Amino acid sequence: MCHAWDKKTALLTVCTDHGEILVLKNNGEFLANVHEGPSGKQIEVCESFSRGYILGVEDSLFFYECDDDEERSPLTMIGDGTMIKMAVKELMPHDRNNKIQAMVINESETCIYILTQQG
DSSP states (O other), rough: OOOEOOOOTOOEEEEOOTOOOOOTTSSEEEEEOOSSOOTSSOEEEEEEEEEEEEEEETTEEEEEEEEEEEESSOOEEEEEEEEEEOOSSSSOOTTTOOEEEEEOTTTTSSSEEETTTOO
């Protein structure tokens, strides 16, 4: 389970280990359930950025855009999940686990730093 606050509205997005995405008002009151998502897969990390959220699920990233005017559906998935590829110099076995464990976005939103289960 993970969560993040929207940078503009302070809405809280809560993600579950079953792939559910819930949007709450900043006082904790339920607002919406996002139906577009990695249903059935554990969402490991959730980071907000100026346009919405980035979710880390297994070895993929999912991008969501906020719509401040739409209370019933405040988040819309942008495209399909994007699989991460490891950039390393040494050869690695193909069974290496790239499951995302942590993520942070720099202040200018030009880089996403990801920590995987294998480092």
